Amino acid sequence: MRTIIEPFRIKSVEPIRITTVEQRKGFLAEADYNLFRLPARHVLIDLLTDSGTNAMSAEQWAGVMRGDESYAGAESFYRFQGTIRDLTGCEHVIPAHQGRAAERIVFGELLRPGDLVVGNTHFDTTRANIEHQGAEALDLPCAEAAQLDLPAPFKGDINLSRLEQVLREKGSRVRMVLLTLTNNSGGGQPLSLANAKAAAELCRRFGVPLWFDAARFAENAYLVKLRTPELAGRSPREIAREFFALGQGVMMSAKKDAIVNIGGFIAVRDDAVAQQLRQALILTEGFITYGGLAGRDLEAIAQGLEEVLDEGYLQYRIASIAYVGRNLTAAGVPILQPPGGHAVYLDAKHFLPHVPVRFFPGHALACALYEHAGVRGCEIGSLMFGRRDPQTGEEQPGPMELVRLAIPRRVYTQSHMDYVVEATVELFQQRSQIGGMRIVEQAPALRHFTVRCAPVPANELPR
Numbered sequence: 001m002r003t004i005i006e007p008f009r010i011k012s013v014e015p016i017r018i019t020t021v022e023q024r025k026g027f028l029a030e031a032d033y034n035l036f037r038l039p040a041r042h043v044l045i046d047l048l049t050d051s052g053t054n055a056m057s058a059e060q061w062a063g064v065m066r067g068d069e070s071y072a073g074a075e076s077f078y079r080f081q082g083t084i085r086d087l088t089g090c091e092h093v094i095p096a097h098q099g100r101a102a103e104r105i106v107f108g109e110l111l112r113p114g115d116l117v118v119g120n121t122h123f124d125t126t127r128a129n130i131e132h133q134g135a136e137a138l139d140l141p142c143a144e145a146a147q148l149d150l151p152a153p154f155k156g157d158i159n160l161s162r163l164e165q166v167l168r169e170k171g172s173r174v175r176m177v178l179l180t181l182t183n184n185s186g187g188g189q190p191l192s193l194a195n196a197k198a199a200a201e202l203c204r205r206f207g208v209p210l211w212f213d214a215a216r217f218a219e220n221a222y223l224v225k226l227r228t229p230e231l232a233g234r235s236p237r238e239i240a241r242e243f244f245a246l247g248q249g250v251m252m253s254a255k256k257d258a259i260v261n262i263g264g265f266i267a268v269r270d271d272a273v274a275q276q277l278r279q280a281l282i283l284t285e286g287f288i289t290y291g292g293l294a295g296r297d298l299e300a301i302a303q304g305l306e307e308v309l310d311e312g313y314l315q316y317r318i319a320s321i322a323y324v325g326r327n328l329t330a331a332g333v334p335i336l337q338p339p340g341g342h343a344v345y346l347d348a349k350h351f352l353p354h355v356p357v358r359f360f361p362g363h364a365l366a367c368a369l370y371e372h373a374g375v376r377g378c379e380i381g382s383l384m385f386g387r388r389d390p391q392t393g394e395e396q397p398g399p400m401e402l403v404r405l406a407i408p409r410r411v412y413t414q415s416h417m418d419y420v421v422e423a424t425v426e427l428f429q430q431r432s433q434i435g436g437m438r439i440v441e442q443a444p445a446l447r448h449f450t451v452r453c454a455p456v457p458a459n460e461l462p463r
Contacts, residue, residue, distance in 0.1 A: 004323055004414055007316045011058065016044055024371045032452035033367055033437060035376050044374030045416055046408070050342045051215075052098075052255035052262060053408035057307060060260070060300045067296030072287050076295035076302075080265075083302040087237070088214075088244040090267035092274035094281055095291030095298065099215060099253025099264045103129040105280045106211075106251055106266060110273070111135040115175040118166055119213075120158040121145070121185040122178070124384055126213065128446050135175065138166065139399075142195075145186045148347050148400070151337040153227040154192040156183030156220075158199055167206040177203050180213040181220040181243065185380060187402065188216070188340025190223035193231065193242060200246035209248040215256040217243070219341030222314040237309045249273070256342070258304035259409050263297050317341070321407060324417050331425040336402060343406040346424070348381060351403075352434055354463075357382055359436025359456055362401045363448075367455075368434045369403070373423030378404045383437075384448045436461055 019027070019042060031037035035048060046053065056064075068074035081093040096102040103126055111117070113134030122130065122137045130137040140159040144152040158179060167174060179196060183189045203210040221236040221243070231239060244250060248270060254263035268274050278288045285292040293301075307313065318341060325339030334347035348355075348362040355361040362381030369375050385398030405420065427434075435458040442451045 004316065004319050006410070006413060007312045008057070008410060017041060018044060019374055021371060024374060028367060028371055032440065033363075033455060034448075034451055034453060035366055035370060035378070036449050038370070038376065042374075043370075043376045045412065045420060046376050047343075047405040047420070048376045048378050050256060050406040050408050051253060052260070053411065054255070054259045054261065055408070055410040056260060056300060056304070057410075059307070060303045063299030063303045064296040067294060067299045069295045071290070073289055074295045074298070076298040077289040080298040080302045083305050084265060084267055087240065087305060088250050088267045089241065090244070090250060090269050092268045092271070092278075094266040094268075094274070094277055094288065095293050096264045096266060096281070096285060097292030098255060098262060099213075099251065100125040100129060101285060101292060102251040102253070102264045102266045105277055105285070106249070107133050107135070109276050109280050111175055114173060116166075116170055116173040117176055117178055118158075118163060118174055119178040120156055120180055120183050120191060123180065123184050123213075124446060124448070126178070126180075131445070136173075139185075140166065141183070141186055145183075145189065146399075148187075148336045148350075149334070153223075153338070154190055154195060156180070156186055156189035156191040156340075157195040158191070160195065160198050160202065163199060164202055167202055167208060171206050171208065174206075174208050176209045176211050176249075178211045178213055179247075180215070182216045182223070182341045184216070184342075185385070187336040187345045187400075188219075188343045188404075189336075190220045190227070190340065193224055193228065193239065196243055196246055210246060211249040211251065212244065212247050214244070214250050214252040216341055217252070218257045218308040218314060219317065221309075222311075222318055223341055226318070235309075236311060236314055240309070254301045254304070257308045258301045259308055260297065260300045260304050263293050263301045265291075265301075317409065320414070320417065323414070324405070324407070324421055327418075327421045328424060331421075331428070333424055333428045336400075343404045345380065346377070346403040346405065347401070348379075348403050349401040351428065352431055354432065354458065355434070355436045355461060357397045357401060358395050359438065359461060360453075361436065362403050363453065364434060364437045364455075366403045367437065369424065369427055372427045372430075373419070375405075375420055375423055378406065379448065380404045383439075383451065388439075388442070433458055435459075 115135040221239040334350040336345040362379040381401040
């Protein structure tokens with residue numbers, strides 16, 4: 001069948017508000033042209049992120065009702081722990097209230113100033129937490145990742161030759177290698193099992209721990225199954241377990257592939273490391289059997305980690321993302337190819353070739369899409385990953401200029417996706433009218449969350 005049907009029935013609905021273009025222009029101005037500042041009630045289809053925006057299942061809601069809220073040793077923790085142990089093979093499971101809390105604990109305890117963390121591509125909060133410790137986050141994406149229109153199957157891979165070179169030349173500084181599943185900053189692209197195995201072998205050779213950021217591990221496992229012929233007969237669970245068996249530790253924001261609205265965890269093999277991390281948890285998050293979460297949250301995460309590996313769900317999830325990408329491509333809209341696991345990434349540099357990078361084409365495109373159709377996306381470009389030189393005031397651009405349309409799990413239907421495609425194609429046909437953006441006020445770190453901007457009309461842009 002060509003029609004993609006959602007493998008679930010809808011038992012509860014939430015109204016969304018339809019606004020006019022003129023209203024949205026006013027809302028953007030009130031938010032200082034920052035989509036993170038925009039009240040959600042003014043958004044028609046919200047593709048800002050797939051993190052914590054998921055719809056939970058009937059079984060997850062049943063788990064919420066079963067949640068044991070005992071302060072210490074709650075039954076809900078033991079179910080949570082057992083599910084994660086079975087999946088990752090790690091003995092020690094440490095709950096955290098979300099992914100960046102897990103990052104703060106791990107990096108705060110394991111990193112020192114001058115240390116180096118090497119990855120396929122670090123995401124924004126990961127990089128910020130590393131740099132907050134005085135350490136350095138080094139991205140080593142594979143060569144194919146730089147070619148946005150190249151439909152290579154595993155553009156989330158780490159560059160193995162560069163990894164070996166860094167480990168040989170700077171091994172004393174490298175505190176860990178961190179592989180992100182899938183590579184969010186690189187376009188939601190999967191990491192191949194072969195690449196992970198080769199990276200693990202290099203880590204063993206040079207005595208450096210390998211960690212995984214597992215936020216979208218199930219989508220990664222299913223894409224590996226689809227794109228690796230010799231793994232076609234394996235289940236997503238088996239493939240995920242094989243990935244995790246390669247590492248010494250796992251961090252996860254459960255707000256992605258555990259299909260919940262809050263939560264995360266750390267899983268480690270080493271007893272001494274686990275003890276160190278648990279002490280930090282008690283100091284800042286909560287006791288070791290709840291870690292900043294309610295028992296009901298632990299139940300929902302445990303159930304979600306089971307549901308996300310259902311092959312029927314994953315088939316629908318990946319097909320629905322591919323559907324959006326395929327229809328945009330057919331209309332000539334430039335996107336990062338191939339579509340990955342959780343989002344479609346618009347190639348803002350080619351969508352808006354008349355907007356110089358210093359006027360933030362990705363951010364300008366994201367704002368224009370909201371103004372045109374009420375669809376909120378997220379810039380993954382020079383506003384998020386660029387830097388302003390504190391000495392000269394000059395902008396140092398990011399590696400790519402993208403707009404991520406991140407699709408929440410089990411929230412929108414195919415008709416919503418058709419609307420997104422139609423709106424984006426219409427905007428592409430009017431692209432010459434879209435101007436740029438300039439920064440009015442920014443924070444020193446993670447500026448995209450709170451930045452204030454102002455529009456630069458298209459006729460005022462330098463040619």
